Amino acid sequence: MTGPSSPPILLPVVTIAAVLLQIIIAPHIAIGGVVPNIVLVAVVLVAMRSEVISATIVGFVLGLVFDLATSGPVGGMSLVMALLSYGVSSFRKDIFQDNWVMQVIVLLLAAFAGELLHNVLYSIIGYDTDFLSSLLRRALPGALYDSLVGLILFPILQHFANASRKRQNAGLLKGKFD
Amino acid sequence: MALNQKKSVRIPAGLVLVVLCLISIALMTIWVREGVTGPLHTVRSGFGLVTAPLEQLGAFVSTPLRSASTSIDNMTASPETLDELMQQNEELEAAAIRLEEYRQENERLSQLLELREVYGLESVGARIISRSTDSWNQMITINKGSALGLAIGMPVMSPNGLIGQIESVSLYSSTVRLITDERSGVACFLQASRAEGIVTGSVEGLLYLRFIGLDVEVKPGDAIITSGAGGVYPKGIPLGEVASVEFLSSDVSQTIIVKPQTRVAIFEEVLVLTGSESEIQPNPDAIRDDENRLTQKEA
Numbered sequence: 001m002t003g004p005s006s007p008p009i010l011l012p013v014v015t016i017a018a019v020l021l022q023i024i025i026a027p028h029i030a031i032g033g034v035v036p037n038i039v040l041v042a043v044v045l046v047a048m049r050s051e052v053i054s055a056t057i058v059g060f061v062l063g064l065v066f067d068l069a070t071s072g073p074v075g076g077m078s079l080v081m082a083l084l085s086y087g088v089s090s091f092r093k094d095i096f097q098d099n100w101v102m103q104v105i106v107l108l109l110a111a112f113a114g115e116l117l118h119n120v121l122y123s124i125i126g127y128d129t130d131f132l133s134s135l136l137r138r139a140l141p142g143a144l145y146d147s148l149v150g151l152i153l154f155p156i157l158q159h160f161a162n163a164s165r166k167r168q169n170a171g172l173l174k175g176k177f178d
Numbered sequence: 179m180a181l182n183q184k185k186s187v188r189i190p191a192g193l194v195l196v197v198l199c200l201i202s203i204a205l206m207t208i209w210v211r212e213g214v215t216g217p218l219h220t221v222r223s224g225f226g227l228v229t230a231p232l233e234q235l236g237a238f239v240s241t242p243l244r245s246a247s248t249s250i251d252n253m254t255a256s257p258e259t260l261d262e263l264m265q266q267n268e269e270l271e272a273a274a275i276r277l278e279e280y281r282q283e284n285e286r287l288s289q290l291l292e293l294r295e296v297y298g299l300e301s302v303g304a305r306i307i308s309r310s311t312d313s314w315n316q317m318i319t320i321n322k323g324s325a326l327g328l329a330i331g332m333p334v335m336s337p338n339g340l341i342g343q344i345e346s347v348s349l350y351s352s353t354v355r356l357i358t359d360e361r362s363g364v365a366c367f368l369q370a371s372r373a374e375g376i377v378t379g380s381v382e383g384l385l386y387l388r389f390i391g392l393d394v395e396v397k398p399g400d401a402i403i404t405s406g407a408g409g410v411y412p413k414g415i416p417l418g419e420v421a422s423v424e425f426l427s428s429d430v431s432q433t434i435i436v437k438p439q440t441r442v443a444i445f446e447e448v449l450v451l452t453g454s455e456s457e458i459q460p461n462p463d464a465i466r467d468d469e470n471r472l473t474q475k476e477a
Binding site for chain 1: 189191194195198199201202203204205206207208209210218221222225229232233235236237239308309310311312313314315316317345346353355360361380381382383
């Protein structure tokens with residue numbers, strides 16, 4: 001991987017950690033019924049640092065796990081996250097390198113797009129939802145909360161990525177990310 | 179051409195995306211069309227078996243998170259004073275907290291037992307181990323499952339009133355959809371006028387009593403209780419009281435905002451009604467039928 005690409009060890013760590021955090025921590029840090037979507041943050045984070053195909057597959061798999069761990073329709077979040085991963089990973093990677101503002105903006109936009117798409121899916125499959133109300137009370141605050149979580153997670157992940165990359169360069173770790 | 183020369187085939191990323199989207203759409207279609215015993219629902223129940231211990235861990239972990247702000251406050255006090263006082267009081271405080279915890283738990287469990295006796299209900303007590311893991315569903319997870327006879331559709335109560343219905347069960351845990359969720363619906367009536375309607379949840383977490391005709395006199399504070407229609411919930415369980423009434427001259431029925439009897443956030447234990455004198459029979463579609471019947475009646 002080029003630019004801010006993730007070292008091989010980080011991908012499984014990030015994905016497993018995101019799922020565990022979503023199940024263990026997220027329900028207890030909800031604000032006004034808005035639960036942060038840590039898995040979505042992880043998907044965007046991985047997509048910023050991965051090739052398109054691997055990012056799309058990771059998005060799909062993590063979305064499926066999210067679907068199974070939560071109460072929504074199975075297949076809904078996997079569709080949303082596959083699309084998001086594809087979209088984000090299609091950007092040129094160098095625009096994210098060491099550019100926190102760009103990373104957070106993309107996360108905010110991706111999170112909002114994800115929540116919006118999820119809302120649309122709920123409407124399509126016939127779940128009785130008040131679209132506008134869901135948008136204002138869930139999608140928008142959810143996207144903001146996800147971005148906040150991203151702001152906390154980005155530096156931590158960057159730190160580990162840098163450390164891991166240094167070890168790789170020193171020949172301690174081998175292998176490719178994708 | 180050299181024999182060992184390999185021709186690499188690069189799969190287009192767009193094709194991968196299309197395939198994954200189609201799989202997702204197929205899964206969603208199966209999920210919506212299959213019944214609660216369908217393969218995907220069964221897989222999710224199996225997944226619940228794995229996640230339940232993690233959710234229980236979350237409940238344990240969240241206690242220090244909640245007290246984090248208190249700890250930060252303590253850090254700003256004078257070190258000498260804090261050391262002395264904390265040393266003296268540490269054991270006493272811990273003991274007091276433990277005793278208070280036991281007292282509160284005893285009180286809550288006594289209330290649940292009373293409730294069971296009052297309604298003549300067969301029930302199973304359970305502890306809430308987790309709340310919603312996403313923003314789109316208002317759910318709780320409890321630590322009892324099919325191993326103790328719990329099944330999909332069974333009503334769940336707090337000491338004060340109805341809180342929801344079991345939506346999925348695994349062997350040792352169950353997921354409960356709360357009445358405040360926008361996809362919940364409970365057949366109810368106003369205690370004073372006996373007028374029947376449906377209480378539904380909403381995105382904002384409020385409860386609405388719908389299908390009450392304009393001719394019915396409704397006052398704030400009127401009690402709302404389950405009607406038993408549809409056979410999902412037993413009759414007579416308190417659900418809340420009228421907070422306010424709204425209607426336009428063009429409306430055919432009143433929109434009543436309901437103040438719930440129970441705030442789920444403050445409860446840790448619940449009762450799952452496994453049976454009663456009125457023979458609770460889980461029937462998730464019954465409420466929808468009732469709703470249709472009332473709509474026709476209104477029309």
